[in-house]
Amino acid sequence: SQTIHQWPATLVQPVGSPLSLECTVEGTSNPNLYWYRQAAGRGLQLLFYSVGIGQISSEVPQNLSASRPQDRQFILSSKKLLLSDSGFYLCAWSANGGGAGSPLHFGNGTRLTVT
């Protein structure tokens, strides 16, 4: 069966420090990968998605970036964190070629607090 791992679970970082969140998927090949941010009372905001190695689509311009160095690895980064980057970050995957009807499968998230 497919599993998705996301780490760390919680992170406290000072303003201006770098960020690296990692997500890996097991049990499936060539998945579509996503990074979402969840703010309280505001639902989920799509940040990035990827349909293949090295292919990244950005949905929201900001100081975050994403990379996909391997088929089942997705990394969210920042060179300098802002206070507004605080939130709950969720990685997700969906089946490649599944189309719009293919559901998202989420990791357990990383709660980032920027101080």
Added chain:
Amino acid sequence: AQSVTQLDSQVPVFEEAPVELRCNYSSSVSVYLFWYVQYPNQGLQLLLKYLSGSTLVKGINGFEAEFNKSQTSFHLRKPSVHISDTAEYFCAVSDPNTGGFKTIFGAGTRLFVKA
């Protein structure tokens, strides 16, 4: 642009009572609809989805939802809730014309089940 409105931010209900969580979406074209559940400090899990066919969709944990095209609604229901149903519920819409990469989520409804 697509949008999803969850009409109630919080719904308190007593155990064994019925519950309805309301969701409306804005679209004049065919879309795919989803309900996800999120337990504290976890990612989201798929409850059910509507792609086509019967407008009444049954999901996991005894939940069901009814698609109403004329009212652009997709309300979630359960005839008898349990304490363990306490969680946040998200309605989501995906447009087949965008390849399914840009699922739009509502702001969520927090369900509190009281003993």
